[in-house]
Amino acid sequence: MSYVRIMIGALAIVIVTGAAAYRQMPAKAQQPTATSGTRDGSSSFDSTINQNAQRMLEEGRRTFRFDTFGSEDFWGGRLRLHEAIVGQKLGGVGPGVSPTMALSLGLKVDADALPADLVASIKAGKVDMGDPASTVALLKANAVIGVTAFFNPDGSARSVGIQCALCHSTVDDSFASGIGKRLDGWGNRDLNVGAIVATAPNLQPFSDLLGVDVATVKAVLTSWGPGRYDAELNMDGKAKRPDGKIAATLMPSAFGLAGVNQHTWTGGWGTVTYWNAYVANTQMYGKGTFIDSRLDNAKQYPVAAKAGWGHKRDATDLITAKLPALHFYQLAMPTPKAPTGSFDAQAAKRGQVVFNGMAKCASCHVPPLFTEPGYNLHTPADIGIDSFQADRGPDRRYVTTPLRALFDTQKIHRGGFYHDGRFPTLDAVVNHYDSHFKLKLTSDQKRELIEYLKSL
Numbered sequence: 001m002s003y004v005r006i007m008i009g010a011l012a013i014v015i016v017t018g019a020a021a022y023r024q025m026p027a028k029a030q031q032p033t034a035t036s037g038t039r040d041g042s043s044s045f046d047s048t049i050n051q052n053a054q055r056m057l058e059e060g061r062r063t064f065r066f067d068t069f070g071s072e073d074f075w076g077g078r079l080r081l082h083e084a085i086v087g088q089k090l091g092g093v094g095p096g097v098s099p100t101m102a103l104s105l106g107l108k109v110d111a112d113a114l115p116a117d118l119v120a121s122i123k124a125g126k127v128d129m130g131d132p133a134s135t136v137a138l139l140k141a142n143a144v145i146g147v148t149a150f151f152n153p154d155g156s157a158r159s160v161g162i163q164c165a166l167c168h169s170t171v172d173d174s175f176a177s178g179i180g181k182r183l184d185g186w187g188n189r190d191l192n193v194g195a196i197v198a199t200a201p202n203l204q205p206f207s208d209l210l211g212v213d214v215a216t217v218k219a220v221l222t223s224w225g226p227g228r229y230d231a232e233l234n235m236d237g238k239a240k241r242p243d244g245k246i247a248a249t250l251m252p253s254a255f256g257l258a259g260v261n262q263h264t265w266t267g268g269w270g271t272v273t274y275w276n277a278y279v280a281n282t283q284m285y286g287k288g289t290f291i292d293s294r295l296d297n298a299k300q301y302p303v304a305a306k307a308g309w310g311h312k313r314d315a316t317d318l319i320t321a322k323l324p325a326l327h328f329y330q331l332a333m334p335t336p337k338a339p340t341g342s343f344d345a346q347a348a349k350r351g352q353v354v355f356n357g358m359a360k361c362a363s364c365h366v367p368p369l370f371t372e373p374g375y376n377l378h379t380p381a382d383i384g385i386d387s388f389q390a391d392r393g394p395d396r397r398y399v400t401t402p403l404r405a406l407f408d409t410q411k412i413h414r415g416g417f418y419h420d421g422r423f424p425t426l427d428a429v430v431n432h433y434d435s436h437f438k439l440k441l442t443s444d445q446k447r448e449l450i451e452y453l454k455s456l
Contacts, residue, residue: 053328060329063322064184065169068148068161069286070318076159079200082149085139086157087132093201096132102144103178106190106226110182111175113143145169145182162284164276164326167191167229168254170411185255185333189227189414194248198222209307210237224248227415231264231283232392235295235304241388249389249419253412256335256404259369260376263402265419267377268395273327280319282309288319294394335456338407343454351452354445359430360437361449370403370456384436389419407454426450 075081080093087096103109114122118141121127127134136157139149146166150159170188171180178190197203198221206217210233220239223246224230230248233239238247249265257263257272264275270292281290295301295310304310355361366372377397380387390398398419405412406426417423423432430449434441441449 056325056328057332059322059325060327060332061184063326064164064329065145065182066142066148066165067163067318067322069280069284069288069322070161070316071284071286072148072150072159072161073287074205074285075161075200076150078202078205079197080202081197081200082157082160083201084199085132085149085160086136090132090136091156094199097135097199098132099127099129099134099138102135102138105192105196106188107147107178107196108145108169108171108188108190109138109175109179110143110145110171111180112182113141114138115141145171164254164279164284167193167251185253185330186336186412187227187251187253189251189411191251192224192226193229194221194224206234209234210303227251231279233303234282234307235301235309236392237303238392245420247388247392250415250421252401253404254330255333256402257333258331259373260371260402261374262376262399264393265399265401266390266393266395267397267399268393272330273323276323276326276330277319280323281312286319287314288317289313300394335402335404336408336412338405338455342407344451345455347448347451348455349452351445351448351450351455354441354449355452358445359433359439359441359449361433364400365403371400376400384432385418385422403453403456406456426453 083092084094085097086092087094090096097105099109111119118127118137127137135144136149138144139147139157140151142148146163146169148161148163149157150161152158165182165184167188168186169182169184170186170190171178172183174180198218203214203217207214210217220233223239225246225248227250228246228248229251230239230246233247241247252263252265261271262269263272269275269278277288277290278292280286281288290309290312292310295304298305301309355365356367364372364376364378376399377395378400379397380390383398385398387396390396409425415421417426417429423429427446427450430441430446430453433439434446
């Protein structure tokens with residue numbers, strides 16, 4: 001025992017002596033060296049980090065907004081979608097797509113990309129918004145968000161490709177409805193993807209993939225409606241739910257994902273960067289590499305197994321090298337803040353107490369992420385809904401969707417809440433959980449809880 005005391009005492013002396021020696025060192029010697037980094041970020045590696053972050057942010061933004069990943073070989077080269085856009089008079093087929101029709105289908109126009117003379121002509125009413133030639137002018141200006149047209153030297157359309165921004169950006173309508181400044185990361189709940197794709201002159205590639213006739217392909221595409229898309233149809237071939245309703249889900253937003261693990265409606269697919277690779281390769285039909293042996297399971301994913309989606313390796317990879325910066329840019333997108341007046345601030349304070357307490361919301365929607373840090377998945381029974389959409393995912397679970405920008409039911413949450421919009425309002429969501437968990441919230445508690453949700 002005495003030996004132990006001696007050793008501990010000796011150690012204390014060493015520690016105290018060392019601390020005293022450090023205090024007596026010259027101030028310059030106490031400071032970290034340039035190679036170890038300084039608080040003002042002036043070390044060479046700190047500078048490298050800062051430069052790398054800025055580079056990735058800029059590259060990611062360009063990728064998100066403008067990179068087609070070579071998808072024009074599919075949408076233009078195989079489906080010939082550009083021919084339907086320009087119309088017969090301009091060398092395509094059919095009546096063409098006018099700006100008025102494009103806007104009605106939910107396509108958005110970047111006002112900042114419009115040339116000054118075109119802006120003046122639009123304001124003066126000199127642009128025929130009912131003429132597909134005006135759409136061609138917008139495409140040549142690269143002003144249609146998420147869509148890039150490729151032209152021949154004579155000005156005729158050669159092909160068309162798509163970008164991430166097509167489905168996950170909108171505009172602030174500052175110029176006109178559907179025309180304004182970009183809002184990257186906002187799910188486009190106006191976009192009728194199915195109706196747009198259904199106009200393509202050649203839908204045979206989808207027919208061959210799904211094993212159904214072209215008429216059925218068109219029927220499925222046109223059944224989706226605005227703000228909906230089915231990212232698993234070309235994996236499992238399920239166009240409808242057992243109750244006969246469409247299987248397409250609502251377009252999710254891509255902001256507020258920093259710190260979030262699984263982020264799609266259903267769990268097990270993967271993290272943000274996994275989903276970027278999945279979408280770029282299997283939904284945008286870009287040229288790249290995608291590996292997921294789970295898609296070899298012909299029982300769960302018959303279409304994917306047949307198509308070889310789980311082992312996709314194109315000769316030219318235009319996707320993989322761009323995934324890091326794309327991921328970085330998406331994680332930089334913050335959740336829009338609730339504007340003043342969009343919720344009752346005093347009621348929201350009381351609602352926060354309900355959220356963290358009696359309503360038990362925070363047990364899964366853990367502040368400030370408002371999803372679980374870690375494995376953020378739940379069985380259908382956990383949340384009291386059917387298992388159809390969950391069963392389409394590898395883990396057969398639903399993701400605890402982060403609570404983001406719930407104040408905005410006109411753009412961000414148009415179409416309702418949950419993956420299929422089954423709950424049209426926040427009131428309906430709260431009532432569902434009140435019933436499912438037998439919370440017995442009062443009407444005042446529900447109202448205050450909703451005001452808090454709107455503040456997030």
